[in-house]
Amino acid sequence: LEVRGRELESQVEQRTIDLMNTQETLRQREMEKAITTERNRLARELHDSVTQSLYSLTLFSEAARHMAEEMGEENIEQYIGQIGVIGQQALKEMRLLVYELQPPELEREGLVRALRKRLEAVEGRAGVEARLEVDEFVKLPGVVEQELYRIAQEALNNALKHAAAGSVVLYLRQSNGSIEMEIVDDGVGFNPEITPDRGGMGLKSMRDRAEHIGGSVTIRSQPGEGTSVKVSVQQKTVDDQRSETGPKS
Structure with missing residues (x-):
């Protein structure tokens, strides 16, 4: 009986360890899932904001180039100005997204x-x-x-x-x-x-x-x-x- 008791204690101890390991694994998976979800969100934000802004920047730049070729320097100022505005906004949003990738440890x-x-x-x-x-x-x-x-x-x-x-x-x-x-x-x-x-x-x-x-x-x-x-x-x-x-x- 004493031997059997020790065997049961050993089995309970092992199962407890296994359960704790399983819980830790699940916790790690949930954490990884949360991190992946957040990174995906930031990737979408990056695509929807900065990428679109930079794409618009290239369109205005191309329009300014064609106008310079076809019409001289008249009416180009508005395009150049818009390029600057979009570029500044893209820079702001990029800095914001980069900061969000490294959130502060509030605690x-x-x-x-x-x-x-x-x-x-x-x-x-x-x-x-x-x-x-x-x-x-x-x-x-x-x-x-x-x-x-x-x-x-x-x-x-x-x-x-x-x-x-x-x-x-x-x-x-x-x-x-x-x-x-x-x-x-x-x-x-x-x-x-x-x-x-x-x-x-x-x-x-x-x-x-x-x-x-x-x-x-x-x-x-x-x-x-x-x-x-x-x-x-x-x-x-x-x-x-x-x-x-x-x-x-």
């Missing part, structure tokens, strides 16, 4: 540092005047920082890709019992009531992320007057998130 860096690095690496290099204003902002639970960062990322992407903004300010503050983040740009603006989720802008995604952490998003914009995206999360909700994710006794 290690924290929200404030991650946002500052984003503004320096993308907006700063794209010629957009960008600044981050922080009002005694404390470290938040990981899930809250993650969702706030993704909302900020979406709003900043819109300012860069759709709004043609020359400047953007990102505010982080705590007031009246709530955590607030606001992204304000001086771009072309739009009417949120007419276009509540304009293609590619991710407005619904921002609202969904805010709701996930018990917050809300307010979008203010008018054509020609820039855009403000404001996220508010009640301090009590943040404290509840911290309690849920904190160490268990």
